[in-house]
Amino acid sequence: MIRFENASVTYPGGVHALKNITLEIPDGQMMVIVGLSGAGKSTLIRAINGLVPLSAGDVTIDSVSVRHAKPKQLREIRSRIGMIFQTFNLVNRTTVLNNVLMGRLHDAGTLRSLLAWYKPEDVEIAMQALERVGIVEKAYVRASNLSGGQQQRVGIARALAQQPTIILADEPVASLDPPTSHVVMRDLQRINRDLNMTTIINLHFLDLAKVYGERIIGMRAGELVYDGTGSEADENVFRDIYGRSLTADDMLGEAAAAG
Amino acid sequence: MTAATAPRSARPSRPPRSIVGPLGFLVFLAITWWASSEEFGLGVDIPRLVANLTRGADILAEFWPPDFSVVPRTIGPMLETIQIAVIASLIGCALALPIAFLASRVTSPNVATYLVDRGVLSVVRALPDVLYALIFVAALSIGPLPGILALILFNIAVVAKLLSETVDGVDPGPLEAARASGANRLLTVRWAVLPQVLPNYVAYSLYAFELNIRASAVLGIVGAGGIGNLINEYRRFFQYDNLLMVVIEILLLVIIVEWISIWLRRKLV
Numbered sequence: 001m002i003r004f005e006n007a008s009v010t011y012p013g014g015v016h017a018l019k020n021i022t023l024e025i026p027d028g029q030m031m032v033i034v035g036l037s038g039a040g041k042s043t044l045i046r047a048i049n050g051l052v053p054l055s056a057g058d059v060t061i062d063s064v065s066v067r068h069a070k071p072k073q074l075r076e077i078r079s080r081i082g083m084i085f086q087t088f089n090l091v092n093r094t095t096v097l098n099n100v101l102m103g104r105l106h107d108a109g110t111l112r113s114l115l116a117w118y119k120p121e122d123v124e125i126a127m128q129a130l131e132r133v134g135i136v137e138k139a140y141v142r143a144s145n146l147s148g149g150q151q152q153r154v155g156i157a158r159a160l161a162q163q164p165t166i167i168l169a170d171e172p173v174a175s176l177d178p179p180t181s182h183v184v185m186r187d188l189q190r191i192n193r194d195l196n197m198t199t200i201i202n203l204h205f206l207d208l209a210k211v212y213g214e215r216i217i218g219m220r221a222g223e224l225v226y227d228g229t230g231s232e233a234d235e236n237v238f239r240d241i242y243g244r245s246l247t248a249d250d251m252l253g254e255a256a257a258a259g
Numbered sequence: 260m261t262a263a264t265a266p267r268s269a270r271p272s273r274p275p276r277s278i279v280g281p282l283g284f285l286v287f288l289a290i291t292w293w294a295s296s297e298e299f300g301l302g303v304d305i306p307r308l309v310a311n312l313t314r315g316a317d318i319l320a321e322f323w324p325p326d327f328s329v330v331p332r333t334i335g336p337m338l339e340t341i342q343i344a345v346i347a348s349l350i351g352c353a354l355a356l357p358i359a360f361l362a363s364r365v366t367s368p369n370v371a372t373y374l375v376d377r378g379v380l381s382v383v384r385a386l387p388d389v390l391y392a393l394i395f396v397a398a399l400s401i402g403p404l405p406g407i408l409a410l411i412l413f414n415i416a417v418v419a420k421l422l423s424e425t426v427d428g429v430d431p432g433p434l435e436a437a438r439a440s441g442a443n444r445l446l447t448v449r450w451a452v453l454p455q456v457l458p459n460y461v462a463y464s465l466y467a468f469e470l471n472i473r474a475s476a477v478l479g480i481v482g483a484g485g486i487g488n489l490i491n492e493y494r495r496f497f498q499y500d501n502l503l504m505v506v507i508e509i510l511l512l513v514i515i516v517e518w519i520s521i522w523l524r525r526k527l528v
Contacts, residue, residue, distance in 0.1 A: 049439055079441030089432030094454040102433075102450050106441035113446050155436075162440055 001026055002048060002166065002198065006057035009043050009222075017043040019222040020057065027165070030192045030199045032213030032230070034206060036242055040222040041202040045168045048200070049081045050074050061166070079106035082159025082197075084188075086171035088151045092144035096135070096154050099143050100126040103161030129160035133187055149180035156187055160195075167191065169201040173208070178252050181205075185212050205252040206238050318499070325507055326500040333489060333505055337512065339403055340485035343478075344471035347407045351414025352464040358415060359422035359460075365434070366426055366448050380423075384416040388474050392483040403484030406475055413474065414467045421463045422456060429455045458527040465520040472516050476509050 002025040009018040017040045025031055033041045046052035047059050050066045059066045061077060069077055082103070090099045104122040105113050112118060130136040133153040138146060143154060152172060159167055169188060173181035189212055192199040203209045209216055209230070216233045218226030218241030226233070226241050238246055295303035360366040362380055367373035388409050395405030433451035442450070479487015486505060493502040 051435065051439060075441040075443060077441070078439055081439070081441075083436065083439040085432065085436065087432055089436040091433045091451060091454045093457070098450070098454070102437055102442065103440050105437065105443075105446045105450060110443065110445060114449050158436065158440070168439075 001062060002200075003060045003063075004044075004047070004057070005060070007047060007054050007059055008056040009040075009047060009052055010055045016222050017052075018047065018054075021224055023217070023224065023227075025198060025200065027198055028192070028196045030189065030212065030214040031201070032209045032216050033200065033202045033219060034204065034209045034216060034238070034241060035219035037204070039219040041219055042170050043222075044219065045170050045200060045202055048166070048168060049078050049083060075106060079162055080164050081166045081168060082162045082164040084152070084155050084159050084167065084169040084172045086174045088148075088155045088175070090143040090151055090154055090158075092142070094143065095140050096130070096143055096146070096157075097123070097126060097139040099154055100129055100139075100157045100161050103129070103158045106162065125163065126157070126161045129157040130154075132160060132191070133157050147180075148176050149183060152176060152180075152184050153187065156184070156191070160191065164197060166198045167200070169199070171202050171204065173252075174204065181208065181252060188212070205250065206233075206246065207251045207253075209233070321497070321499040322503040324500065325503040326498075327504060329501045329504050330508075333486065333508060336479070336486040336489045337508060340475045340479070340487075341472065341512070343403050343406045343410065343475040343485050344468060347410030347475075348414060348464065348468040348471050350407075351411040352418050352460075352467060354411070355415045355418035355422065355464075356460065359419040359426060360448055360452070362419055362423035363426035365429060365431070366444075366452055368444060377423075380416060380419055383412055384420065388413040389477060389481060392478045393481050396482045401482040401484075406478040406483030406485060409478060409483060410471050410474060414471065417470070418460075418463045418467050422460055425456050425459045426452060461527055462524045465524055469513075469517055469520050473513055 002023075004021045004023040007018055007021045008016070010016050019040075021044065033044060035041050043052050047054055048061070048066070050059075050069065054067045058068070061081075064073075064077065066074070066077060091102075098116075101108075101118060101122065104118065104125060108118055108122050127136055127139065130139055133156050135146075135150055135153050135157070138150065138154075143151060146154065152175075155172075167188070172188065173184050176184060185208060188199055188201065191197060201212070203213075210233055211230070213230040213233075216226065216228060216230050217224060218233075218237070220241055220243060226237055228237070235246060238250070242250070294300040358376060358380070361368075361372050362376040364373055367376070391409035391412050392405055395408045399405050399408075429452055433455070434447060437447040437451040475483075475485045476487055476490070479485040479489070480491045482488070486509065490502065490505055493499070493505065
């Protein structure tokens with residue numbers, strides 16, 4: 001279970017990105033965070049794996065404090081949390097497999113990993129991760145030669161290769177076209193259901209959030225302004241979260257087909 | 260005409276011209292005058308230079324024709340020059356790799372390491388390679404070893420500087436991904452940064468090798484091995500026809516190495 005206890009983040013410029021957040025995310029939940037850009041969605045997600053340090057309060061994962069973890073402990077915590085990014089964050093110049101094997105670095109031994117002399121087990125875990133997102137045949141292709149949707153699936157495979165218990169996804173479909181967005185969201189949904197991984201996703205398209213979010217939380221100016229199920233979240237709720245009336249730009253459009 | 264339908268809005272007024280450019284040019288002219296004037300500087304006298312241009316012709320004439328018979332004698336020293344450049348490039352560029360990562364804000368473990376590494380690199384870069392060769396010749400002995408050591412320092416200075424600046428500009432995305440996966444710093448550098456800068460690193464190393472071939476021809480003049488020893492000997496005994504032969508050989512070697520290097524670098528992109 002992930003717990004936020006009065007967690008606050010103040011950036012060096014003085015921006016209060018998170019204000020006194022208290023939140024519990026039970027194991028295996030698929031939770032979507034919505035809100036305008038700058039509302040603190042990315043900060044909330046990065047507070048979970050300590051990429052953004054808290055300035056007050058704490059985040060605990062299975063009762064272990066992220067804020068007070070020593071560097072080694074923090075790496076251990078991070079190794080159990082897979083992360084997926086808006087811009088994929090792949091190394092374009094190297095192969096898909098090498099990118100996915102990045103998810104094994106925490107466990108593969110420093111000397112072996114330095115020399116790219118991976119154990120067959122680690123390579124097999126990476127291959128299985130690629131299989132799960134359906135692009136195992138691209139293992140030896142350069143990452144830059146894939147389409148956007150394929151690159152994001154490599155990003156997902158990299159996270160899966162960590163064999164994590166939690167998946168964090170920061171705007172995973174914001175760089176993709178609508179049909180590909182649904183493919184990637186369905187991949188995430190399937191992983192959440194099949195592997196029972198807690199999945200936390202930032203989205204700014206409200207229709208996607210409603211379709212895929214088992215639970216939706218809304219953020220505005222660093223504060224939690226909504227916490228409920230996807231079916232409860234109607235237009236009024238979203239208007240409240242956004243602090244303005246909704247427009248077509250807030251929807252991905254194209255009839256959502258949940259699997 | 261669509262432009263006619265849009266209402267014309269006020270145009271912003273032009274900001275005042277900067278005087279930095281013209282002022283800088285004047286300062287440049289003033290410094291040039293200072294450096295070349297009779298009273299303060301070198302006393303450059305262009306009319307006299309032109310008038311005396313023909314005087315060197317007698318000496319230059321002694322260079323011609325090049326003496327091909329010395330070629331067998333030059334083979335050994337030429338090889339030594341190439342060997343010095345190869346060894347110094349391999350060792351220098353290998354050492355430059357970790358030093359470059361420590362000298363970049365992106366990959367350095369802490370600010371202190373970064374500042375110390377940058378500082379040491381600046382000091383190493385401040386002295387020219389010939390000076391290093393002189394120091395090592397004095398400290399060790401005449402021969403190729405001081406030449407190799409001087410060029411290793413030179414290569415570290417050049418390659419680490421260029422590479423650390425390339426590392427500063429890498430895409431931070433993969434770094435964040437590696438950090439988020441729980442990888443330690445060393446492996447983050449190895450798998451998120453190195454693949455991004457590897458082609459640059461190879462290109463810089465080839466460039467350093469080119470410079471080494473050129474430099475190791477000169478280093479011999481101060482006793483640091485290679486073809487430079489021979490140049491010095493021919494110069495001292497006024498054997499200008501032999502000297503020209505050596506110059507031609509160096510020219511050919513440098514051009515060939517440059518061609519190979521350019522071809523390899525183009526393959527990398």
